[in-house]
Amino acid sequence: MKGYLAMKKLALSFLFCVGIAGYAVCRADTAPPEAVVYQATIAADGVQHVRIDGGSYFFKPNRVIVRVNVPVELTASVEKGLIPHTLVIQSPEAGISVDEKLSSDAKNIRFTPTAAGKYHFYCKNKLLFFKSHRDKGMEGVLEVIQ
Ligand SMILES: [Cu+2]
The missing domain is CATH 4.10.910 (30s ribosomal protein s13; domain 2)
Incomplete structure:
Protein backbone atom coordinates (compact mmCIF):
# COMPACT_ATOMS: atom_id res chain seq x y z
CA MET A 1 0.00 0.00 0.00
CA PRO A 32 13.45 23.28 1.63
CA PRO A 33 16.09 21.49 3.72
CA GLU A 34 14.87 18.09 4.81
CA ALA A 35 13.83 17.70 8.42
CA VAL A 36 16.28 15.68 10.44
CA VAL A 37 14.69 14.80 13.76
CA TYR A 38 16.49 13.73 16.91
CA GLN A 39 14.58 12.68 19.99
CA ALA A 40 16.80 12.77 23.04
CA THR A 41 16.74 10.08 25.70
CA ILE A 42 17.74 10.51 29.33
CA ALA A 43 21.18 9.01 29.83
CA ALA A 44 22.43 7.24 32.96
CA ASP A 45 23.82 10.57 34.18
CA GLY A 46 20.31 12.04 34.12
CA VAL A 47 21.15 14.34 31.22
CA GLN A 48 19.71 14.51 27.71
CA HIS A 49 22.74 14.59 25.45
CA VAL A 50 22.19 16.10 22.02
CA ARG A 51 24.74 16.54 19.26
CA ILE A 52 24.21 19.32 16.75
CA ASP A 53 26.45 19.68 13.72
CA GLY A 54 26.28 22.85 11.71
CA GLY A 55 27.70 24.25 8.53
CA SER A 56 26.99 26.63 5.68
CA TYR A 57 24.00 26.70 5.94
CA PHE A 58 22.34 24.06 8.03
CA PHE A 59 21.96 22.50 11.44
CA LYS A 60 21.73 18.77 11.71
CA PRO A 61 19.49 17.69 13.31
CA ASN A 62 17.18 20.64 12.71
CA ARG A 63 14.44 19.32 14.93
CA VAL A 64 15.39 18.28 18.43
CA ILE A 65 12.91 16.83 20.90
CA VAL A 66 13.71 16.90 24.62
CA ARG A 67 11.78 16.47 27.86
CA VAL A 68 10.87 19.37 30.08
CA ASN A 69 12.64 19.83 33.45
CA VAL A 70 15.48 17.46 32.59
CA PRO A 71 18.97 18.92 31.98
CA VAL A 72 20.07 19.12 28.35
CA GLU A 73 23.64 19.15 27.16
CA LEU A 74 24.05 20.28 23.57
CA THR A 75 27.36 19.35 22.02
CA ALA A 76 27.57 21.76 19.12
CA SER A 77 30.14 22.24 16.41
CA VAL A 78 30.38 23.45 12.84
CA GLU A 79 32.33 22.11 9.91
CA LYS A 80 35.78 23.61 9.36
CA GLY A 81 35.64 26.75 7.25
CA LEU A 82 36.16 30.47 7.08
CA ILE A 83 32.56 31.48 7.71
CA PRO A 84 31.86 32.03 11.42
CA HIS A 85 28.68 30.55 12.87
CA THR A 86 26.76 30.81 16.11
CA LEU A 87 24.03 28.97 17.94
CA VAL A 88 21.28 31.08 19.47
CA ILE A 89 18.21 30.02 21.43
CA GLN A 90 16.51 32.97 23.09
CA SER A 91 13.57 31.49 24.97
CA PRO A 92 13.75 32.90 28.50
CA GLU A 93 10.12 31.83 29.02
CA ALA A 94 11.46 28.27 29.00
CA GLY A 95 14.67 29.00 30.93
CA ILE A 96 16.79 28.81 27.77
CA SER A 97 19.24 31.51 26.84
CA VAL A 98 21.97 30.36 24.48
CA ASP A 99 24.22 32.60 22.40
CA GLU A 100 27.48 30.86 21.54
CA LYS A 101 30.13 31.11 18.86
CA LEU A 102 30.71 27.74 17.24
CA SER A 103 33.87 26.21 15.84
CA SER A 104 34.98 22.82 14.67
CA ASP A 105 35.89 22.04 18.28
CA ALA A 106 32.69 20.82 19.89
CA LYS A 107 31.27 23.09 22.57
CA ASN A 108 29.09 21.85 25.41
CA ILE A 109 26.07 24.00 26.19
CA ARG A 110 23.91 23.15 29.19
CA PHE A 111 20.43 24.26 30.15
CA THR A 112 17.26 22.84 31.63
CA PRO A 113 14.07 23.64 29.74
CA THR A 114 11.33 24.63 32.19
CA ALA A 115 8.33 24.92 29.88
CA ALA A 116 6.97 22.75 27.11
CA GLY A 117 6.75 24.33 23.68
CA LYS A 118 8.55 24.84 20.41
CA TYR A 119 11.56 27.13 20.44
CA HIS A 120 13.66 28.21 17.50
CA PHE A 121 17.40 27.83 17.35
CA TYR A 122 19.45 29.53 14.67
CA CYS A 123 22.70 31.15 13.63
CA LYS A 124 22.50 34.91 14.09
CA ASN A 125 25.32 35.74 11.67
CA LYS A 126 24.82 37.85 8.58
CA LEU A 127 27.32 39.35 6.20
CA LEU A 128 26.61 42.93 5.12
CA PHE A 129 23.64 43.07 2.78
CA PHE A 130 23.51 39.31 2.19
CA LYS A 131 20.75 37.11 3.51
CA SER A 132 21.24 36.03 7.12
CA HIS A 133 22.53 32.54 7.79
CA ARG A 134 19.17 31.84 9.37
CA ASP A 135 17.40 32.77 6.15
CA LYS A 136 19.79 30.54 4.26
CA GLY A 137 18.73 27.56 6.34
CA MET A 138 20.70 27.68 9.60
CA GLU A 139 17.75 27.20 11.88
CA GLY A 140 15.84 24.51 13.62
CA VAL A 141 13.26 23.81 16.28
CA LEU A 142 13.83 22.67 19.82
CA GLU A 143 10.66 20.94 20.88
CA VAL A 144 10.23 20.56 24.62
CA ILE A 145 7.65 17.95 25.56
CA GLN A 146 6.08 16.91 28.87
CU1 LIG B 1 26.11 30.97 10.51
Whole structure:
Protein backbone atom coordinates (compact mmCIF):
# COMPACT_ATOMS: atom_id res chain seq x y z
CA MET A 1 0.00 0.00 0.00
CA LYS A 2 2.81 2.35 0.98
CA GLY A 3 4.65 1.47 -2.21
CA TYR A 4 1.56 2.13 -4.26
CA LEU A 5 1.12 5.57 -2.69
CA ALA A 6 4.76 6.40 -3.31
CA MET A 7 4.34 5.38 -6.94
CA LYS A 8 1.22 7.49 -7.22
CA LYS A 9 3.05 10.47 -5.70
CA LEU A 10 5.95 9.97 -8.08
CA ALA A 11 3.62 9.74 -11.06
CA LEU A 12 1.78 12.88 -9.96
CA SER A 13 4.96 14.87 -9.51
CA PHE A 14 6.16 13.64 -12.89
CA LEU A 15 2.93 14.84 -14.49
CA PHE A 16 3.32 18.14 -12.69
CA CYS A 17 6.84 18.48 -14.01
CA VAL A 18 6.15 17.81 -17.66
CA GLY A 19 2.69 19.28 -17.73
CA ILE A 20 2.61 22.49 -15.79
CA ALA A 21 5.90 23.68 -14.44
CA GLY A 22 8.23 22.64 -17.21
CA TYR A 23 11.39 20.60 -17.16
CA ALA A 24 13.80 23.35 -16.08
CA VAL A 25 11.83 24.19 -12.94
CA CYS A 26 11.72 20.58 -11.85
CA ARG A 27 15.45 20.18 -12.30
CA ALA A 28 16.13 23.10 -9.98
CA ASP A 29 16.53 22.05 -6.37
CA THR A 30 14.05 24.33 -4.68
CA ALA A 31 12.94 21.97 -1.91
CA PRO A 32 13.45 23.28 1.63
CA PRO A 33 16.09 21.49 3.72
CA GLU A 34 14.87 18.09 4.81
CA ALA A 35 13.83 17.70 8.42
CA VAL A 36 16.28 15.68 10.44
CA VAL A 37 14.69 14.80 13.76
CA TYR A 38 16.49 13.73 16.91
CA GLN A 39 14.58 12.68 19.99
CA ALA A 40 16.80 12.77 23.04
CA THR A 41 16.74 10.08 25.70
CA ILE A 42 17.74 10.51 29.33
CA ALA A 43 21.18 9.01 29.83
CA ALA A 44 22.43 7.24 32.96
CA ASP A 45 23.82 10.57 34.18
CA GLY A 46 20.31 12.04 34.12
CA VAL A 47 21.15 14.34 31.22
CA GLN A 48 19.71 14.51 27.71
CA HIS A 49 22.74 14.59 25.45
CA VAL A 50 22.19 16.10 22.02
CA ARG A 51 24.74 16.54 19.26
CA ILE A 52 24.21 19.32 16.75
CA ASP A 53 26.45 19.68 13.72
CA GLY A 54 26.28 22.85 11.71
CA GLY A 55 27.70 24.25 8.53
CA SER A 56 26.99 26.63 5.68
CA TYR A 57 24.00 26.70 5.94
CA PHE A 58 22.34 24.06 8.03
CA PHE A 59 21.96 22.50 11.44
CA LYS A 60 21.73 18.77 11.71
CA PRO A 61 19.49 17.69 13.31
CA ASN A 62 17.18 20.64 12.71
CA ARG A 63 14.44 19.32 14.93
CA VAL A 64 15.39 18.28 18.43
CA ILE A 65 12.91 16.83 20.90
CA VAL A 66 13.71 16.90 24.62
CA ARG A 67 11.78 16.47 27.86
CA VAL A 68 10.87 19.37 30.08
CA ASN A 69 12.64 19.83 33.45
CA VAL A 70 15.48 17.46 32.59
CA PRO A 71 18.97 18.92 31.98
CA VAL A 72 20.07 19.12 28.35
CA GLU A 73 23.64 19.15 27.16
CA LEU A 74 24.05 20.28 23.57
CA THR A 75 27.36 19.35 22.02
CA ALA A 76 27.57 21.76 19.12
CA SER A 77 30.14 22.24 16.41
CA VAL A 78 30.38 23.45 12.84
CA GLU A 79 32.33 22.11 9.91
CA LYS A 80 35.78 23.61 9.36
CA GLY A 81 35.64 26.75 7.25
CA LEU A 82 36.16 30.47 7.08
CA ILE A 83 32.56 31.48 7.71
CA PRO A 84 31.86 32.03 11.42
CA HIS A 85 28.68 30.55 12.87
CA THR A 86 26.76 30.81 16.11
CA LEU A 87 24.03 28.97 17.94
CA VAL A 88 21.28 31.08 19.47
CA ILE A 89 18.21 30.02 21.43
CA GLN A 90 16.51 32.97 23.09
CA SER A 91 13.57 31.49 24.97
CA PRO A 92 13.75 32.90 28.50
CA GLU A 93 10.12 31.83 29.02
CA ALA A 94 11.46 28.27 29.00
CA GLY A 95 14.67 29.00 30.93
CA ILE A 96 16.79 28.81 27.77
CA SER A 97 19.24 31.51 26.84
CA VAL A 98 21.97 30.36 24.48
CA ASP A 99 24.22 32.60 22.40
CA GLU A 100 27.48 30.86 21.54
CA LYS A 101 30.13 31.11 18.86
CA LEU A 102 30.71 27.74 17.24
CA SER A 103 33.87 26.21 15.84
CA SER A 104 34.98 22.82 14.67
CA ASP A 105 35.89 22.04 18.28
CA ALA A 106 32.69 20.82 19.89
CA LYS A 107 31.27 23.09 22.57
CA ASN A 108 29.09 21.85 25.41
CA ILE A 109 26.07 24.00 26.19
CA ARG A 110 23.91 23.15 29.19
CA PHE A 111 20.43 24.26 30.15
CA THR A 112 17.26 22.84 31.63
CA PRO A 113 14.07 23.64 29.74
CA THR A 114 11.33 24.63 32.19
CA ALA A 115 8.33 24.92 29.88
CA ALA A 116 6.97 22.75 27.11
CA GLY A 117 6.75 24.33 23.68
CA LYS A 118 8.55 24.84 20.41
CA TYR A 119 11.56 27.13 20.44
CA HIS A 120 13.66 28.21 17.50
CA PHE A 121 17.40 27.83 17.35
CA TYR A 122 19.45 29.53 14.67
CA CYS A 123 22.70 31.15 13.63
CA LYS A 124 22.50 34.91 14.09
CA ASN A 125 25.32 35.74 11.67
CA LYS A 126 24.82 37.85 8.58
CA LEU A 127 27.32 39.35 6.20
CA LEU A 128 26.61 42.93 5.12
CA PHE A 129 23.64 43.07 2.78
CA PHE A 130 23.51 39.31 2.19
CA LYS A 131 20.75 37.11 3.51
CA SER A 132 21.24 36.03 7.12
CA HIS A 133 22.53 32.54 7.79
CA ARG A 134 19.17 31.84 9.37
CA ASP A 135 17.40 32.77 6.15
CA LYS A 136 19.79 30.54 4.26
CA GLY A 137 18.73 27.56 6.34
CA MET A 138 20.70 27.68 9.60
CA GLU A 139 17.75 27.20 11.88
CA GLY A 140 15.84 24.51 13.62
CA VAL A 141 13.26 23.81 16.28
CA LEU A 142 13.83 22.67 19.82
CA GLU A 143 10.66 20.94 20.88
CA VAL A 144 10.23 20.56 24.62
CA ILE A 145 7.65 17.95 25.56
CA GLN A 146 6.08 16.91 28.87
CU1 LIG B 1 26.11 30.97 10.51
